[in-house]
Amino acid sequence: MLLTFPRFPLLRLSGAIERSSMSASPLSSPSLPLRGRTALVTGVSRRRGIGFAVATTLASLGADVVIHHHRPHDLDLPWGGDDLDAVRDGIRGQLTDGARFADIAADLSAPSAIADVIATATSLTGRLDVLVCNHAKSGDDGSILDMTPERLSAFWEVNTRSTLLLTAEFARLRAPRTDEARRPGDRIVGSGPYEEAQGHVFWMTSGQIHGAMRGEVAYAASKAALAGVTPTVAAELLELGIILNTIDPGPVNTGYMDPETTDRSLEDLDAYVASTPFGRVGRPQDPAELIGWLATSKGSWVVGQVLTSDGGFGL
Template identity: 50%
Template sequence: MSAPPLMGRVALVTGVSRRQGIGFAIASRLAARGFELFVTHHRPHDEDQPWGGDDLEVLMEELRAQCVDPGQRVVDMGVDLAEDGAPEAVVGQAVGEFGHVDVLVCNHARSGGDGVIGDLTAEMLDAHWAVNARSSILLVQSFAAQHDGRPGGRVVLMTSGQGLGPMPGEVAYAASKAALAGVTMTLADQLADVGITVNTINPGPVDTGYMTPEMMAHVAPMFPFGRMGAPDDPARLIEWLVSDEGQWMTGQVLNTEGGFARWRPPSS
């Protein structure tokens, strides 16, 4: 059997810390396509959430099991991307391990510690900006600096559905994610000169383990197919974008929501 066409390329994927997360689904698909992986996680954030954190050693072994060649490597790094210098350190570590990084997927995000107008503080806004927007832009900058122009340069950012409907109680999160959608075209224009495509994905509502049965019952009728999004749904699109087949797609904000309609009231 011939080797997968992407064998030997290297992908840096952030936010790979939970089996039910989108990051793990993305990394799994790329491992199966022959990518070497450098993945990041920040366990303290997960432990502060109701769903908690997974055993990272077990998680990395599960990723390695999905590799298609014994020579493929999966390297992981724990990091708080809000810290000064962290994005640059991540890219530097990845380059030190593999020599070059072909693909950057900024999947990490800050959840919680948000509010509505009237409850917001500068600290809340700054915390979301630092993790969701600032670190992603700095990761892109460091990634572009090490890219040598070879074919396959890709950047994928993650936004949310803030441009399609309201996100009640998530002003800081929505603002920081809107920044990534808003800067996509500008980044794509500049990085096209060095052979890198830049696209941003809105995965829509995805069941990553945080949804209660009550939430599920409320949201599921808003999908024409009658089900929530699964982590593998956006992962399939990202797999295509970073492949050779996705080379003509750049500067786009893509909504992979399964027809989700925020304005459609749930069936009674």
Template identity: 50%
Template sequence: MPRLAPPTAEGLRRDPLPLRGRTALVTGASRRGGIGYAVARRLAAYGAGVYLHHHVPHDADMPWGADRPEEVRAGVRAVLGDPDAPVADGPADLSDPAAPAELIARAAEALSGRLDILVVNHALSGSDGTLDTIDTAMLDAHWAVDTRSVLLLVQAYARLRAAMPPGGPGGRVVMMTSGQDIAGGMPGEIAYALQKGALASITRSLATALAEQAVTVNTVNPGPVDTDYLTGDAYEAVAARFPAGRWGMPDDPARLIAWLATDEAAWITGQVIDSEGGFRR
């Protein structure tokens, strides 16, 4: 059985740009108040080239509104750890079954033909309800965006990786879930909870399927994060349930996700990781 040699002193020194030369696609990076934007900034700060996916019509219909893509792109470019790393962006309506493969191809083309890291952050907001109020349209809409598109993105990513020249760094896939399996669940968002639960359940199977390609697959539950969707007394009530007395901020899960993309996390795969700051449910 092969054994790895212990790391050398040089190998133990931390590279300030651990993702230099690597490339990443981050989905759901439409606005500067969101987790996708925070993840993209962290990856860029670590030296990665980044492609930002956005679907502005979705956020424009939400109470928080949408940012202009050029503003999001500029904010990511401002923290580039490697000035030669590219930052690009493009739209995709991931409810379209053809869109995931097209997005992977466009991102790879914009990032010198390769894609090392896939962070699947997008999700459908709204169009949901309780067990008594959900209907087939709600279930189908969340299936299409929150689950089907994620699996199709991973499939297209795996096919791209298989066609890339051998060698180079291992790949990374990070998906997002929402703590729907933790105490209390999400009884007011049945369709969303169902589809996010499917991602948690498929994590280990995807990790096994992609292990031969040296790709790790993990899923992060960021817990309640302040992405500008709640205010007033309800906001304060949630904050009081954190031991630190504050909400999670977008950069809290972003730090974990960026670390999972580095070589330091190469031995972690098939895991659903809660990053909730001790939130009391």
């Protein structure tokens, strides 16, 4: 049954829902393991970004794809905003026959937007199977001497709170309804055992687990919270058959390492990168391919991990 939801002022579902020429099969195949599955990827507003690479990867595996974006955030940063029509076209170009696409504009710092984003994404096909929380606030950070309540709250609201709330809404799609409050130590009651994963959630953390991130205290704190709570939330989601993993993509150049659009000193960067075994930093496709594999049945035995995909930089 196709679910319908009212429109909300914080959301914009772009034009009409897109469908390719052939109807989608609800069954996956070895070549298209995500056929019949719907994925929501947040923070997809730039073709240089990890979110775009994740969305195109999931599309190429057969998924119906919904992307979220908040372009005003990019416009305030050195690398600026991308052409959203080009972003949409790039993802449409990777859809397989019969797969659908839609996009949503929302400011995830607003708690009222969270349930609306999940509901609108679910309305594309009537189901939601994969949630990739790729969105993040960056810029306007500082050292510990620069911290203010407002700065810390801004990073917490976008990077941490909204990720947890999106995950909660995703889980409620599969959870039995109850009005009883759970006490510390109480287990969520699901309907397992499960023959296969009932859903996948991916969080994104950062390099704070490997070393200092000078001048990025608010960002590192917000991401460290996600890495730290991963086992707790993963254990609870698993009762519902949902698999959570957190990805540390390592240093990936999404534009912030280009001299003309950087927000940091690049002194000695080229020499350092040349000295590494692969002689390069990460590309958006590197973590995207990991997420794509984990979202299939082949990756479903990996549960509750903080996985580093950085070509050895953390070593």
